Amino acid sequence: MICAWIILFACLTQFIPENTSAVSQTAIKGITEVTLGCLSSVKTGNLPLVAGIIGWGGLCVHCQIMGFVLKIKVKKTLFFAFRIIHCALSAVICYALLYFFPCNISVFSNASEILTPGLSVNIWAGLGMLLMCVILIFDIDSHKKVC
Incomplete structure (x- = not known):
């Protein structure tokens, strides 16, 4: 079901x-799907906007976790209110940090450049x-009880 939400919101954002x-495209994509919103923010270069998008999480993620939210009996309005607060705080804190620690480095430079594959640096x-x-794969015991 998770993949269905991702595909649905990825298709919906193509109609923009x-x-x-x-900035409008980034905001719409960020509201609906966090990954596409962050990728779209490469065009704007607005780091507090990226922090806000990550803080919000996207409607796609909200739909994915809504079953769990309802199981623990959290009101939807309260859930969305705190997600909006988290979004705003993330953007404000990022803006404040950039004011005190300015950086001129391109954050998403890997989106436009070819990167060296991780395993090709050193064979050992x-x-x-x-x-x-x-x-790690052989060490994980799937029969262990978590709780």
Whole structure:
């Protein structure tokens, strides 16, 4: 069901007209789906907007977790109110941090550049990481009781 929400909101965001401003597109995509909103924010370069989008989480994520929210008997209005507060606080705190610690580095530079694959830097480091992954997979016991 989670993939269905992701696909639904990814398709819905494709209906945003191309003649809308980059900030409007980012805001709409950020409200509906967090990943597309963050990716769209590359055009604006507005880091507090990205922090707000991540703080909000997107309607897609909210739909995915709504079953759990209702199980623990949290009111929907209260849930959305605190998500909005979280969004606003994230943006304000990011803005304040950028005021005191300005940075001129492109945050999403990896979206436009070809990156070196992680395992191609050092063969021994790559093999070590793969070995640790295999050990982790065999170490996880699926029969353990969590609670």
